[in-house]
Amino acid sequence: MTYFQSLSAAGFAATAISFGPGRMGFGLFVPEFKATFAMSDTTVGLVSGLGFLGFFVALLLAQAMLGRKGPRAPVALGLLAASIGMALVSLAQGVPTLALGVFLAGSSAGFAWTPFNDAVHRKIRDMNRPKALAEISTGTSLGVALAGLAALGLIATDLSWRACWAGFAVASLIALAANWAALREVEPGGAPRPRTAWDELCHAAALPLFAVAFVYGTTSAIYISFAADHLRAAGGTLGLPASATPGLVFVIYGLCGLAGLATARINAAIGLATLLRLLMVAGAGSLALVALIPGTWAGLVLSAGLQGLHVMMVSAVLASWSERLFPALPSLSFTAALLATAGGSMIGPALAGVAADTFGTKAMFLASAALPGALTLALRPAGIRERAAMLDDLEPG
CATH class of the missing domain: 1.20.1250.20 (MFS general substrate transporter like domains)
Incomplete structure (x- = not known):
């Protein structure tokens, strides 16, 4: 080998x-x-x-x-x-x-x-x-x-x-x-990172990146934490025992996530802004389907499939987007995007659990779906291109 x-x-x-x-x-x-x-x-x-x-x-x-x-x-x-x-x-x-x-x-x-x-x-x-x-x-x-x-x-x-x-x-x-x-x-290697490296990431041009990462982390963690249990509680799917529902959800989630391997080609074909908006719609649709049509094959397959595609493709987008914005700091900029993702992932399930106990699980999923939905409206293609161009002209610190 x-x-x-x-x-x-x-x-x-x-x-x-x-x-x-x-x-x-x-x-x-x-x-x-x-x-x-x-x-x-x-x-x-x-x-x-x-x-x-x-x-x-x-x-x-x-x-x-x-x-x-x-x-x-x-x-x-x-x-x-x-x-x-x-x-x-x-x-x-x-x-x-x-x-x-x-x-x-x-x-x-x-x-x-x-x-x-x-x-x-x-x-x-x-x-x-x-x-x-x-x-x-x-x-x-x-x-x-x-x-x-x-x-x-x-x-x-x-x-x-x-x-x-x-x-x-x-x-x-x-x-x-x-x-x-x-x-x-x-072996260990690489030049020592300057103390100001983290400061270089605090640029207005990176705000859309961190906003997408935070919302992505919030909603994906909510789905991971609650969707399978909610779909099972709704009776599973016709022809299968309800206890098989969580396993089926994650099998479909994982297999559909293989679409992430095509992210670079799709990004090159339609552009970053369009791809991001489509992925946010997929994430919102996945959460809404859990709330609206649980207990059906269509609800389970479409919800799990859209979530798997959303998670794996957004992950690939964050890696390439952060490198484009900060070519001199590829590893650190990706880590910063992942920290924003992790921040959303910590907060999302905790608030969602309280919301589910207070207002019901259906209301919680619909409210969660509104987050990527709102971000879709806020993502302006011109704005993303302008911010990327701003950092292309910066000298590395």
């Missing part, structure tokens, strides 16, 4: 674990958690928000570790946190232990994301970088789909959800070993 292949395979495994069961697993098993621990929607929102807090903290730690230790250390730490967190979830006897496990498991995505961009940039030839990054990013979608299949497998075998989380922990340890071996050749 060539180094290109081993690095791509290791990155695929890391993203599959960290963005599959690590980041999405709590939402996948919310019905089981609510039944086992007698959790209200408010509690579900708070625990989910803790998982995204782990993602937020890990992004900052990974960025700090990357320059001094290289990508191996943050990726390994993330997969170790995922293993411990998933094991804690499998053993949890109360909400505090469950919340700690979700926090640790959720942090793995923050540790694993930007280090692989750095490793590919420094160890893979220019002509092979797009392919390597595409293969690594595919792990996200397939990891979500495989987590959904694991949940469906529990129904077929009548095993406990605890067995599934124990299996996730073992898979994370295997991914840790693979990444420890594959990343040993990627």
Whole structure:
């Protein structure tokens, strides 16, 4: 196996674990958690928000570790946190232990994301970088789909959800070993980042980027936390037991997310502003469908599919958009966009849980759908192009 292949395979495994069961697993098993621990929607929102807090903290730690230790250390730490967190979830006897496990498991995505961009940039030839990054990013979608299949497998075998989380922990340890071996050749490197680097990101031209990232993080976290449980409570879909609904939602979500691999081509064909507006409409439609037509095949398939497409394609847009705005700070600018995403992801589920308990789940989803809907109206194509052009003319600091 060539180094290109081993690095791509290791990155695929890391993203599959960290963005599959690590980041999405709590939402996948919310019905089981609510039944086992007698959790209200408010509690579900708070625990989910803790998982995204782990993602937020890990992004900052990974960025700090990357320059001094290289990508191996943050990726390994993330997969170790995922293993411990998933094991804690499998053993949890109360909400505090469950919340700690979700926090640790959720942090793995923050540790694993930007280090692989750095490793590919420094160890893979220019002509092979797009392919390597595409293969690594595919792990996200397939990891979500495989987590959904694991949940469906529990129904077929009548095993406990605890067995599934124990299996996730073992898979994370295997991914840790693979990444420890594959990343040993990627040494720390790169020039020290100037102290003013973060200040350079505080530019008016970047406001649309951070606004999109924040709303995206808010609504995607709400969907992950509550949609599968709401669709199950509505009776599932005709011909399948209601208990199969969450697994089916995440399988469709993950498979439709593979559309993210075509983001660059679509962006080149229709432009950034048009693409963003279409993606915000997809996100709003996904949330609205959960509220308006749950308990139907059309509602489930369209909602999960649109959400998967929305999440994976917006993620790809944030990476390319941040690099376009700040070409001298590609890793740091992407981290800043992800921090805005993580901020929305922490706040969104917590507020949504309170809203669901106060006003009802349907009202909560409709209100959530209004966020990307309003942002769609606010995104003016000319404004985005003007702001991008402003930063193109700036001298790097």
